[in-house]
Amino acid sequence: NAGVTQTPKFRVLKTGQSMTLLCAQDMNHEYMYWYRQDPGMGLRLIHYSVGEGTTAKGEVPDGYNVSRLKKQNFLLGLESAAPSQTSVYFCASREGAAGDKNIQYFGAGTRLSVL
């Protein structure tokens, strides 16, 4: 059982380039999330999805787009990368809406540098 898998693990971009980060989960979870973590700071929510075909903005959505065409996959896109988007990106998923099913499981992260 792989859990939450993120690809790629590392990437270096030049300013203005575009790329897509892929998150895949094999736990049949409804909810999926994208976070970013800057050095010495906690995680900040970028976008999230409460089910296939749905997406919503989080705390820091500007400069990012997402898609959830399949339940198991959640894609994060950068259309025109900027140095301020240099960060570590984490994907997470969780099973259900409330209470004891409200536990998020995280991937290993994608380290992105924008030069």
Next chain:
Amino acid sequence: DAKTTQPTSMDCAEGRAANLPCNHSTISGNEYVYWYRQIHSQGPQYIIHGLKNNETNEMASLIITEDRKSSTLILPHATLRDTAVYYCIVRSYYGQNFVFGPGTRLSVLP
């Protein structure tokens, strides 16, 4: 979701119990307390959660005060592999996301 306050850093001797405090004085009745940890920039790892009763699992124990305004995560026999940043998070029953503050950096010393 209620805001939490944690010490910036703590040290613990290997083999001893590590007690990590968290203050959440504005917690409301339907908010749970969750603990996660992050080992050296890996993805955060779930540890334990609770509402008002004390909880224990194979990783840790969670002690919540009777007024629910603070809690303590206890690692009963800390090892070097427990060195990590520990996050205390309070969120509502239907909360959508976790708000991760800076957490407590726990160093387990040999």
